Amino acid sequence: MRKKYDxxxxxxxxxxxxxxxxxxxxxxxxxxxxxxxxxxxxxxISIRDLNDLALSExxxxxxACCDLHREFISQI
Numbered sequence: 038m039r040k041k042y043d044x045x046x047x048x049x050x051x052x053x054x055x056x057x058x059x060x061x062x063x064x065x066x067x068x069x070x071x072x073x074x075x076x077x078x079x080x081x082i083s084i085r086d087l088n089d090l091a092l093s094e095x096x097x098x099x100x101a102c103c104d105l106h107r108e109f110i111s112q113i
Contacts, residue, residue, distance in 0.1 A: 063108075065108055066108045066109065068104075069101070069104040069105050069107070069108040069109070070105070072097075072100070072101050072104055073101035073102070073104065073105055075097075076094070076097035076098045076100070076101040077098070077101070079094055079097065080094045080095075080097075080098055
């Protein structure tokens with residue numbers, strides 16, 4: 038087995054930290070992150086395809102932002 042490069046060692050450490058952090062999230066926090074990703078992804082697809090953004094997508098972005106704030110920022 039070959040010796041790992043420095044960047045591979047760093048990547049493995051980052052992967053372990055990320056996994057540990059994800060395991061510490063509550064179900065509500067996971068849902069907030071997921072909903073935010075979905076809202077951002079949907080908005081970006083519309084912007085790319087249509088060069089436009091629908092009000093429903095703006096509403097989803099606003100709700101996702103509020104959820105993230107409630108689950109992460111207001112708890113600090």
